[in-house]
Amino acid sequence: MDKDKDKQILDYIRLNPYISQQELADKLGLSRPAIAGYISNLTKKGVIKGRAYVLREDTVITCIGTSNFDRKAYSKQKMITGTANPVEFSESCGGVARNVAENLARLGLHATLVSCVGNDREGELLLDETRRAGVDVSQVNVLPDERTGTYTTLLDTTGEMFIAIANYNVLDRLTSSMLAERWSAVASSQAVFLDSNVSAESLSYVIERCRDENIPLYVDPVSLPDAQKLPQRLDGVHCIFPNRHEAGFLAGMVIERAEDCRIAARKIKDKGVRNVIITMGDQGLFYSSEEEERFLPTFSTEVVDVTGAGDAFTAGYLFGIVREESMHRACQLGLAASSIALQSDQSVSPKLQPNLLYSLLNEHNDEEVLTQ
Secondary structure, eight states: OOOOHHHHHHHHHOOOOTOOOOHHHHHHTOOOOHHHHHHHHHTTTBBBOTTTOOOOOOOEEESSSEEEEEEEEESSSSTTTTOOEEEEEEEEEEEEEHHHHHHHTTTTTTEEEOEEEESSSSHHHHHHHHHHHOOOOOOOOOEEEOOOOEEEEEEOOTSEEEEEEEEOGGGOOOOOOHHEEEEEEHHHHEEEEETSSSOHHHHHHHHHHHHTTTOEEEEEEHHHHHHHTSHHHTEEEEEEEEEEHHHHHHHSOOOSSHHHHHHHHHHHTTTTTTTEEEEEEEEEEEOOSSOOEEOOOOOOOOOSTTHHHHHHHHHHHHHHHTTTTOOOHHHHHHHHHHHHTTTOSSSSOOTTTHHHOOOOOOOHHHHHHOOO
């Protein structure tokens, strides 16, 4: 059997589990009996479990880090410091690791969250909503004597962040010993995502264990203060996602020009990281893999709220990687997911789904061809 055809068939089934064999035949240019043969072979392998083509759940991604309650204030006019500014408020579940996990679940992957919340109203709402989104929250520790973390941001009239404040004290309880207690669940993962809001001790613990146990690890430095908690050596980190300021710190240089990203990425890789993706906001991103280095522009989109766009990018990228896409295409899927998030006033867009990602990616590629 042709492995490429197997992958194409599974891709179409993921997008539509109720697709008929004749529809598959038409899409792949094969006869219906030929498709029946492929389906039979995939069923014997246990990859497909009967109608409607239920795929084996063999991709588990564990997300370790922040779960918090987001409060957003949207300015109604240009911001003026030193006085009261009229705003509108909204509340939603947030946190880097939690957002990435929910995005992954919305993309059809099995995501497990390892985090801490307080035994309060916010913690209860956070767990309920995250569970309903399809994320496994069984490894989240509920602490009776702590408050659930909060993130409060003020956005200007363009949807850009004006200022943000955060209280993540509860994450101090996500210690290496707590992680050790949950490591059997982590070790069964095909990949681990880690955000740097956790303690320096916990960062080192996860990086070392993933390195020793050969588990692909993806790290988001989150902010400049959090990036400073990362260990000097990053051996075992499969990919890291710093913005230009975090990348500058990790590389020990100032990134002023887009070309500086190339130098910074190579210096970060000297620390042991295999792949580096430096995000540059509306200027796009620069990625440096083991095979190539390249700049990619953002997808043109209307910006409603920037909150959660980076988390959506990470999830879209991971979605592409576990589906064995190239790093270039995985980055494009991440950019597509980010563009969807930018159009939503929620930290995780309810519109996110695989077929929309590929539709946006194809539209973007068509636009690039037309402008060349």
